[in-house]
Amino acid sequence: MYDFKNPSRQSIKGIAVLFGFNSYKILKSLFIAIATFSYYLIKGEKVFGLSLYQIILAVVIVFLFILARSILQYLNFKFYISGDDFKLSKGILNKEEITVSKSKIQNIYIKQNVLQQIINVVQLDIETAGDAKAEVKITALSRNKAKALKEELLSSVNLDNQEETVNEIKDEQKIYYKASIKKLFLEGFSQNHIKSFLIIAGFIGGLYSTYEDFMQELKLGDKFEALLTQNSNSVSTLIFIIFSFLIITLIISILFSIIRTFLLNFDLQVIEHKNTIEIKKGLFNKVAIILSPSRIQNIEIVNNRLKRYFGLNTLRIKQAMVDKKLQKHFSIIALDQLQVNYLVEKLMQRLSTTSKKEKPETYYIRFLLLTMLIPLVLFNVIAFFVFDNYFWIINLFVVPILLLMIYLKHKKAYYKLNDNILIVGDGSISTITQLLEIHKVQAVATKQSVFQKLRNIITVEVYTASKATKILYVKENRANEIVNFLLYQIESQRKDWM
Amino acid sequence: MFTNIEIDIDSIPKAEMVKLNPISKSYLKILYINIFIQYSILFGIVILAKNLIEEDWVSNVFWYAIIFLFLLLILQLVISILSFKKRGYALRNHDIIYAKGLLMHKRTTVPFIRIQHLETKQSFIAKKFNLASLHVYTAGESGGDLSISGLTFEEATRINQLLTTKIN
Numbered sequence: 033m034y035d036f037k038n039p040s041r042q043s044i045k046g047i048a049v050l051f052g053f054n055s056y057k058i059l060k061s062l063f064i065a066i067a068t069f070s071y072y073l074i075k076g077e078k079v080f081g082l083s084l085y086q087i088i089l090a091v092v093i094v095f096l097f098i099l100a101r102s103i104l105q106y107l108n109f110k111f112y113i114s115g116d117d118f119k120l121s122k123g124i125l126n127k128e129e130i131t132v133s134k135s136k137i138q139n140i141y142i143k144q145n146v147l148q149q150i151i152n153v154v155q156l157d158i159e160t161a162g163d164a165k166a167e168v169k170i171t172a173l174s175r176n177k178a179k180a181l182k183e184e185l186l187s188s189v190n191l192d193n194q195e196e197t198v199n200e201i202k203d204e205q206k207i208y209y210k211a212s213i214k215k216l217f218l219e220g221f222s223q224n225h226i227k228s229f230l231i232i233a234g235f236i237g238g239l240y241s242t243y244e245d246f247m248q249e250l251k252l253g254d255k256f257e258a259l260l261t262q263n264s265n266s267v268s269t270l271i272f273i274i275f276s277f278l279i280i281t282l283i284i285s286i287l288f289s290i291i292r293t294f295l296l297n298f299d300l301q302v303i304e305h306k307n308t309i310e311i312k313k314g315l316f317n318k319v320a321i322i323l324s325p326s327r328i329q330n331i332e333i334v335n336n337r338l339k340r341y342f343g344l345n346t347l348r349i350k351q352a353m354v355d356k357k358l359q360k361h362f363s364i365i366a367l368d369q370l371q372v373n374y375l376v377e378k379l380m381q382r383l384s385t386t387s388k389k390e391k392p393e394t395y396y397i398r399f400l401l402l403t404m405l406i407p408l409v410l411f412n413v414i415a416f417f418v419f420d421n422y423f424w425i426i427n428l429f430v431v432p433i434l435l436l437m438i439y440l441k442h443k444k445a446y447y448k449l450n451d452n453i454l455i456v457g458d459g460s461i462s463t464i465t466q467l468l469e470i471h472k473v474q475a476v477a478t479k480q481s482v483f484q485k486l487r488n489i490i491t492v493e494v495y496t497a498s499k500a501t502k503i504l505y506v507k508e509n510r511a512n513e514i515v516n517f518l519l520y521q522i523e524s525q526r527k528d529w530m
Numbered sequence: 531m532f533t534n535i536e537i538d539i540d541s542i543p544k545a546e547m548v549k550l551n552p553i554s555k556s557y558l559k560i561l562y563i564n565i566f567i568q569y570s571i572l573f574g575i576v577i578l579a580k581n582l583i584e585e586d587w588v589s590n591v592f593w594y595a596i597i598f599l600f601l602l603l604i605l606q607l608v609i610s611i612l613s614f615k616k617r618g619y620a621l622r623n624h625d626i627i628y629a630k631g632l633l634m635h636k637r638t639t640v641p642f643i644r645i646q647h648l649e650t651k652q653s654f655i656a657k658k659f660n661l662a663s664l665h666v667y668t669a670g671e672s673g674g675d676l677s678i679s680g681l682t683f684e685e686a687t688r689i690n691q692l693l694t695t696k697i698n
Contacts, residue, residue: 106672475674477638
């Protein structure tokens with residue numbers, strides 16, 4: 033067994049991990065410098081009058097410096113447990129002493145990135161209440177030591193945690209769900225490809241602005257222009273070029289969606305423990321997340337028409353006090369309806385359908401139409417002056433799509449309220465069902481614009497520790513009823529929100 | 531014995547019936563001072579621009595800019611005065627209510643049992659008028675926090691103390 037009473041360092045392999053992290057940081061911050069460097073090198077010119085030999089020497093010196101820094105970081109990084117406190121000291125010149133009381137520990141994550149997988153170590157993050165970001169990060173531990181440390185840290189005063197973790201260890205772990213390759217493929221295929229396109233476009237745009245000079249050197253623009261002018265005499269060729277360009281973009285976007293889904297959700301497993309649910313997933317970045325019902329604030333079920341047809345629902349879970357970076361991993365994809373119901377019941381409570389669906393007032397449609405009209409008119413006025421007259425034809429495509437979106441947005445908006453749970457429907461192309469338990473509500477607000485006041489309509493906002501949920505456009509007296517009811521439930525039950 | 535009687539919606543206390551306490555009149559002076567500072571800077575920039583940049587278009591635009599700023603100033607003053615009347619807070623047995631906003635009126639209620647911590651703040655100008663603001667924080671960052679500005683210092687500390695005893 034491991035002794036955590038005496039200060040110990042990370043695994044010796046930690047130097048490699050630290051070296052990797054430090055190099056990455058420096059490479060990232062010097063990205064533009066390196067880009068211009070490589071540009072001049074390719075052109076065969078001297079950079080700042082330095083010869084190739086001198087450049088290599090400089091690079092070697094930088095890496096030696098990083099190596100020295102990594103070794104010093106490794107030597108100065110010590111942690112131990114004394115009594116009920118976890119203590120960590122680090123820093124080469126600026127010394128830092130971190131003390132975390134065991135009872136304040138909210139969550140312990142064990143994760144592995146590509147580098148850590150290669151040299152076979154794991155990273156351990158300790159998260160405490162009160163702060164949104166993980167305060168303690170130990171980047172290189174052997175898997176066994178990490179597990180032992182996790183157990184040691186959780187086996188203490190915190191009764192709630194103790195119960196959960198001890199159970200987890202003894203519990204026979206039951207794998208409830210494993211996403212098949214086929215399901216992942218379908219999920220990737222039915223994603224929002226516009227989003228993928230925007231990500232790719234952003235990436236290419238970023239690359240282009242960095243390598244702008246280089247690209248200009250290649251004279252791509254001129255070649256493209258030449259291609260266009262060559263064929264400009266036939267309109268059909270132009271249409272063909274535009275059309276094939278669209279098709280290629282679509283195919284790339286779809287491929288990107290599929291690859292992204294695979295990378296993030298590879299080998300997705302949902303493991304059932306006695307009181308909690310564990311999610312494991314990821315190809316290069318493996319993540320393991322524990323969901324505990326007491327800390328869950330909101331749940332969202334997301335699907336769309338195509339996904340419903342394939343039986344693919346996504347469950348997004350919002351947990352309190354979670355690192356922002358990690359929050360995006362709190363989702364389970366490719367679940368069928370029965371699995372969704374089962375998990376919601378396990379994580380929150382049974383989805384009862386006793387209370388009736390209530391819709392926003394029809395004034396909501398008028399509001400959406402008006403908010404659509406202003407940018408549309410503006411767009412058309414500008415287009416009228418900038419482009420030629422036939423540009424308005426684009427409205428024939430844009431207006432019906434916008435109208436359809438508004439129709440769907442109103443159609444999918446509803447709310448259901450019963451004694452313990454609030455369900456709010458949302459979405460236009462995708463369908464989003466938001467769930468929250470009433471005893472987890474932190475505050476309630478009503479919002480009313482001057483225009484809404486004229487019609488006695490109001491929007492209710494319900495805040496939990498993770499998210500604001502909006503009940504849109506309800507009649508004033510009904511809104512007051514909802515507010516009073518929610519406050520009454522919170523204040524009379526006096527249940528803890530966590 | 532455990533009972534679970536159905537709740538009669540009409541018998542639940544009504545939060546909308548509570549009369550809100552107005553905040554201190556001197557807070558309006560602070561609003562004036564803030565607006566005054568803002569617009570002195572804006573006017574200053576325009577006037578400086580006119581004197582430093584000696585090009586035709588600058589002097590052409592100058593009076594339009596001044597008139598535009600002046601109208602904006604009047605609009606903001608009117609909105610501040612009108613929305614001042616919309617500000618108000620109230621304490622009930624189990625929660626605190628705060629409302630503000632003219633064009634978008636927002637009324638937030640925070641139950642005492644959800645309050646994480648409290649803060650009384652006093653800016654440099656507010657100190658001159660013996661005013662303070664009270665911040666009520668709940669868990670998380672979703673936006674359910676309250677900050678009541680324009681309380682007299684005594685009021686703010688009194689409410690702070692009252693809430694502190696209620697929380698514990």
